[in-house]
Structures are given as C-alpha cells and as structure tokens.
Amino acid sequence: MAGSMPPPAREIATGYTFAGPAVDMGALLWEGAPLAEAPVRIPLSMLNRHGLVAGATGTGKTKTLQLIAEQLSTAGVPVFLADIKGDLSGIAAPGTESDRVRERATQVGQEWAPEGFPTAFYGLGGIGPGIPIRATVTDFGPVLLAKVLQLNTVQEQSLGLVFHYADAKGLELVDLKDLRAVVAFLVSDEGRTELKGIGGLSAATAGVILRALTAFEQEGNGPFFGEPEFDTAELLRTAPDGRGTVSVLELAAVRERPRLFSTFLMWLLADLFHDLPEVGDLERPKLVFFLDEAHLLFTGATTAFLESITQTVRLIRSKGVGVFFVTQTPRDVPAAVLGQLGNRVQHALRAFTPEDATALKATVRTFPRSAYDLEEVLTTLGTGEAVVTVLSENGAPTPVAATRLGAPRSLMAPVDAATLAAAVSASPSYARYAQAVDRESAYERLTAPAPPPAPDAPSGTEPSGAGTGSSGVGTGSSVGGTGPSVPAPEGRAGQDRTLVEQVVDSGVFRSLARSVGTQIGREITRSLFGTTRRRR
DSSP: GGGGGGGHHHHHHHTTSSSSSSSEEEEEEEEEEEEEEEEEEEEGTTTTTTEEEEETTTHHHHHHHHHHHHHHHHHHHHEEEEEEOOOOGGGGSSSOOHHHHHHHHHHHHHHOOOOOOOOEEEETOSSSEEEEOBOHHHHHOHHHHHHHHHHOOOHHHHHHHHHHHHHHHTTTOSSSSHHHHHHHHHTTTTTTTTTGGTTOHHHHHHHHHHHHHHHHTTTTTTBBBHHHHOOGGGGGOOOOOOOOEEEEOOOOOOTTOHHHHHHHHHHHHHHHHHOOOOSSOOOSEEEEEESSSSHHHHHOOOOHHHHHHHHHHHHHHHGTTEEEEEESSSSSSOOOHHHHEEEEOOOOOOOSSHHHHHHHHHHHHHHHOOOOOOHHHHHHHHTEEEEEEEETTTTTTTEEEEEEEEOOOOOOOOOHHHHHHHHHHSSSTTHSSSOBBOSSOOOHHSSOOOOOOOOOOOOOOOOOOSSOOOOOOTTTTTSSSSOOHHHHHHOHHHHHHHHHHHHHHHTTTTHHHHHHHHOOOOOOOTHHHHSSOOOO
C-alpha cells in the first residue's frame, strides 16, 4: 500500500515507522485526503521529551488531549489533565458510537470501540467537584506565591525574607492567616529588628504584601492553602488492571482565577520534581502532565519565575515526567521553554487580523522544513486535523505531517454531575483529603498570650534548663534578633505514647513531620520555585 503513495507522502510515512510501542495520532493527510495506510504516531519512549498542543479555539485541542491520554492510560502510564472548561470528565465513561465516529475511524484506520478509563477527580481547595487539593503556604513557597499575589521583584524578595525567617524559627505557615501574622510581627515594635541584619522588611513593602493577601482572600482563594496537604504521589497511581490512572483537575469553578490555577499547576509539577528519583531514559514515562491555557503561566511573570519554569521543564525529563503545554500559538510560550518541546501538534490557526498573520508566520518558522506550504495548510485544516512533528526513537525530529486525528474512545462530553460526585466520594483518597484541618501554627503561636513569668527560684538554685544549651524559637535560632518565645509543650512521660498515636493517626501527620526539621534542614531543601522538599 505504501508503494502506491506519492514519493513525498511515502517519505513522510516512513518517518513514523517505529519499532517500539507508540501512541497513534491518526493518518497522514495528503492533498486533502487521509491515507489510512500511513499512520502518524508518537513513540511512547519519547513522551517524556515534552510537547506542545496548539491551535485556535474550537479546532479540537481538547479531543487531542483525550486521544493521547487514553492511549497512555492503556499503556500503563498515569496522566494528569487540567480540565479548564469542565469537558474532560467524559474520559471516565465509554464513548457513544455514531456514524461520524465510525467514518472518522475508517478514514484513519482506527479500530474504535467505546471504553471508559480509570479516573480520579480533583478540585482546588474543595471549590467545585473533586477531591480537594490543598498546599501549605510553607511548601508552596515565596516564588509561586509572589506570582499569584502579583508582586514585583523587590516585593518578591521581601516575601522570600519572610519565609526565611519563618523557616528559621520553625513557624509553620499552614494557611494565609499564618503568613499575615508573621508579616505583621516583622514590622511590629517587637519584631522589626528580626531581619535587620539581612536587609529588613520595610513597612511600605509589608503593607503591599498584606493588602495583596487581603484582596486574594476576598476573591475566595483562602481554601487553597491549608491541610491536609495533597501528596503528589497520588498522581502516579495505576488501576488494578494495570492501566494508568487519569487524574482530572476540575477547574471550571475557578477558571475566572487563571493566575491562581496556572501557578498551582506549577506547584504540582515542582513538587513531583523534588520527590522523583533520576531515571534517565525509560521505555515509557512515569507520568505525562498536560498544562492547559499555558499562556497564563507566562503572562506578567518575572524573569526569575520564567527561568525557574525553564529549568524545571529541562530537568524533569530525566525524572520520567513529560509535560505538554496546551495553548493557542507557540508564541504564547517563551523561546527557552519552547526549545524543550520536541513533540508538536499544531491545530488550525486563523489569520483574520495583521496580528494573526504575524503569529502564523512565526509559527511556521518553528517547524522543520517540509513538503507542505505550512502557511496555507495551517489556515485550511479542519476540526480534528493538525500538523504534527515529534521525536523519533533515536531522538531526531520526524517529518512534518498534516494529520487527520483519530476519535477518542471515551465520552466526548462531560459526565453528569451525579456520576462525577459518586466517583469522587467512592475514591479511596476522599476520606484523607475531604475535611480541612486547622492545627496550631504560626498564627496561634504569634498571637497567643505571653506566659506568666516564672516564680523566683529559691536562693542557691538554678532555674530549670539553665546552661543546658536547649532553646526554643527566639533563643538559640535567632535571625537578626530574639524573636517571639514559644512555650514548650508540657506532659508526663506516660502520656507521650498516646500523643504520638494520636498524631500518627491524624490526617496531617506528614505536614507535622515536615515542621520538625532543623533550621538548616528546612532551608537547604527550598527549590527553584522556593518550594520545600517533602519529608515522607
């Protein structure tokens, strides 16, 4: 069959002939007709080399995600999908056969049968459907928080000093009221000298941070920060039948807050980066992560933030994680990040304005030379068609291939609310994360009444603990000052075991364990994004 193709089409088809397992995208388009005997595929081993799915609104990007995610799950690879519009939940249910689906499958040589896939649904902070995903302020870190608060570079640096102080003093920043309490303390009469030796925190900058925190909370964003904190290892699960779990983050309820959810996605990625070991090249990735509306990550970002994204994307490949950015044009992604994206699926672009025409020309320049007139092809592709180039098994780019994409096997529409709610409540993770917990942390420690002075010791005796070298917050671990004093917990030795059992059985044990580290242990584990490494 391949011998009957025109020579240019045959050359392209040869570039997609792989020895190992691959994700089937569809069939080569040549002169407007699909060639079912010329499949266009992505090697499974190359899906940790990152990718881009781009195209104008309504061109089929979401269905492309669904098509790739289904096949990854079948191959035993867990998948993370950010569901911005609320229409990806259908991946959990079998699709509906129709004349249109059968026709598409026949055109591209696809053996189509309806199938649902193992799916876990999550929601940010319990807003909207899904198991709540929360992060503590401490582990979210100053760089990402500065991004969501829209702080400038100087304000971001000052926020970093606040985190540095809280880390050093063992003041756990669980939620936003904890952070507000620490900022307020550092500009109070008692605390203003604490950071004097390392630059200090001006009252004006503290005021900006506090106002930004207040506005942020008034927008309803407070529930995203707290405990129990989400363990990103949940995203690496497989189902009992060996298929990879598709983790769908339902974001429709918060899509009016794009800066928040896009930054939270980077926190998830950064946290995975910390925890996963180096594995090099694998036969299949450990996880493939899809970041929808990717341009929101980069709009208004500081230089430091962009550098951190670039470095994380560059390095996480060796941890076995692939990242696909989903957006409208390649110009939405900075060149340093775009250069890391070896797999490209470009849906149709429109050229209705001079700006559109400029974007089209820029997009064409990002592709290898090809047998197509890409400017013409990209403006004439239909829904469910795309221009594809990926990395072959030896890491070289494949020929550019105009492609008619296959049809997803799962439902190409949202599942109903009752089905989604039932799936959420039936999840084994629901009991662990559903109920928020507010334990003692920085706010309670800084606002607690000062303990009464100890009675004078009898003449000739030493106060208890004198000369032992033991110290609490504000004694032996000062950063530029004395800091607030925190009374040590009281209790008899016979009660210790009961207390430990209670802590271990609680839903926040892991977060508590992270707060026990030493000053050095905490600070050396802050990462590119200022997040902290988990102590699991």
